[in-house]
Amino acid sequence: MNGDQPVTTIRHQLSLNENFAAPLPGVREAIVDGSGRVNLTLDAMSTGLTRAIAGHFGLDSAQVFVGPGSGALLQQFLTAFAGGGEVVHAWPSFEMYPLLVQNAGATAVPVALREDAHDLAAMADAVTERTKVVLLCNPNNPTGTVFGEAEMRTFLDRLPAGVLVLIDEAYADFADQSAIANGIRLAAEDPRVCVVRTFSKSHGLLGLRVGYLIADEAVVTGLRPGSYFFRVSTVAQDAAIVALRAEEVMRRQCAEVAAERDRVYARLLALGLEVPRSHGNFHWLTLGEANESFVRFCAAGGIEVRTLAGGAGVRVTVGTPEANDALLELTRRFLHGDEPPGGDSQARQPVSVDRA
Template identity: 45%
Template structure:
């Protein structure tokens, strides 16, 4: 048997070629800001919950860790049943994945084909162009207007080639929301053969009486998939648990594309316990919402422009100054996310971190509007 590698006509050893489409796909996770050389740093760039899991959840994780020599079930059946009871939906309407982004990958595999168009607002969740391009589909990006979804423009962007619409409500990275009435009008304009993915990753932080509930909206809309996650409000980002609700035909297709055992035993057990202690967890959500509003009012009072937020982060439309302002905060140990030429996304952190950010904002001149 020969052990030599095949060579090209240039004499260079040949290797298997990745799909050409990958060359145009950006990395999903950006390089995190560099922590300061000295002193503590605060992670305010990934929309993480600043509080660790509750003691009861940590106890569950420790107990489940003793069984990690066993495979989890192919699909997390106990969690599926618990979510079905929690949402009052049939279990066969539920899908799960390693975070909601895992379900996006299932959507790409199950429903998108080369040449299909995918409509979404921009800037929005950074997975959208990646999911579309990975499937060979064509991203159709519709600019936000004042940081908010332009639903009329999105509806107008739908063509006979459109296969899916991705809609983040509230939106990441701007934190803005359109509300139930406008959302329903938009949903009713989308053709029935176009999949609508309603991303409610920040559902629990949306405190307006006008907040939509995708777990209700999907019931009479066969083309609607609603996605949620345990990463944000439930504080389980490190365990990767997401879920979605959809009508049976769509849900079954997504389950077929799920990675077997994609939600591990620790993740399932932690999510089950988190559901049982929701009341205690949501006290923390209320604290985060209160801190969000305190931060926004303080920054507005210092002359910064800050959009209203329905999430666990704030959006500062700092334009061309975004990177330089982010660097000023980073030097003070506050790691925020800069979107070059657009703005800054600042996660609501612990009260201590938020106080430091407000203090730093007094020392940094806000960009001219």
């Protein structure tokens, strides 16, 4: 290490979309209790968790498929149904989509967002005879925008019968439920529609890796051969079952995150930034050529954020009020050409932004 270089301590991690709410009631106890049985096979195929999720949503267990996080489920789904074909997806969206599609032996067909949101009409236009899957992200990561049910039904009306639609709803619990399409209801009505969700975000089980997919029984049956190699640990299953029961607390915590998100959004607008209205637990900042310097500036001030989509923008997680206030102060300093608190001696020039 160069002794002449200042060492910056990251005080706030705002690049990973973590949920900073306390673990849901009973989760700690379930983990501790389950740790005493990790030497046993127990429910290797997650039948108990599958039944619990099915019962929670009023579904048959044959419509639910459990896996170690939504990322693994996305990979399993694409491998099972997209190989040799094309997958249409919005862009920018979840940064792993192109890699997951490639790993499945398929070709990614990215469709540009319109006003930071899915352009469902353009995505329907991109479907060809080679399209096997259309991958949607609602709310979209990293922009936080959503599409509603009317838009989704119009989109489905334009799709060929043989094309599957997978809606990634990792952040759906943070969204305004009156604004976002109800993917689970659509999946119950249309056998082409599938929904993948995770316990990592709204339920706060990021470190345990638990997700689930809801789809027509035929789709779930097609996924089962891979389930032997993508299992959920029994401790994670126990925690997820308990977290699922804590629906009221989970909803309250998500509402608190959403309220803090909206407070930060209003402050960002007041600083003169154009920011999409987010329905996730993050914001998308587009500073053009200044994106990377903003990330470095925040790091010098003790906050970690990150650029995504080839540097097209900066995604900032909604953290604790303390972390958010620190981020807002750094943003103000950056826009005015100031130095970060106690930070870098390199002078900065004010950044010009379009007024929202």
